[in-house]
Amino acid sequence: MGTSDQILPLFTHHFQFRATFQDLPALTFFVAANVIACRYLLQSLPFFLISIICPSIVGARLLLLIADTVMLALTLTGVVSAAIIVYLAHVGNRRANWIEICQQFNEFCQQTSGAVVASFASVLIFIILVIMSALALRHH
Numbered sequence: 001m002g003t004s005d006q007i008l009p010l011f012t013h014h015f016q017f018r019a020t021f022q023d024l025p026a027l028t029f030f031v032a033a034n035v036i037a038c039r040y041l042l043q044s045l046p047f048f049l050i051s052i053i054c055p056s057i058v059g060a061r062l063l064l065l066i067a068d069t070v071m072l073a074l075t076l077t078g079v080v081s082a083a084i085i086v087y088l089a090h091v092g093n094r095r096a097n098w099i100e101i102c103q104q105f106n107e108f109c110q111q112t113s114g115a116v117v118a119s120f121a122s123v124l125i126f127i128i129l130v131i132m133s134a135l136a137l138r139h140h
Helices: 025-043 045-053 058-091 106-139
Strands: 005-010 012-020
Touching: 025 045, 025 058, 025 106, 045 058, 058 106
Parallel strands: none
Antiparallel strands: 005 012
């Protein structure tokens, strides 16, 4: 999503339309939420290793479970907000007088759609991670 950018020249090269993810706050939030989630995953590795080495430390597992749930919520809200914008880009909304832009900005729409699908996959991985963390905490 962060690299989605397309310029559509009209009539001359001096008059152009440009589409980037920064044009829409929902897509900017999507990128920010995914960056935060990726950074969290990298920073949570030491806690994960501690919980594997010392399974008797319940506090680290509980902290991971709570943080994983927060990251799941953040990632899910980001992907849902981006999915709504991508849907509107594909089909538009005649009542609000919004036209579909994907006929003109095809490359931009393909990149944003791919990012949304990939992020939905990461949400599923977070769900599995939360369930596994909860089950591991339950056994101890």
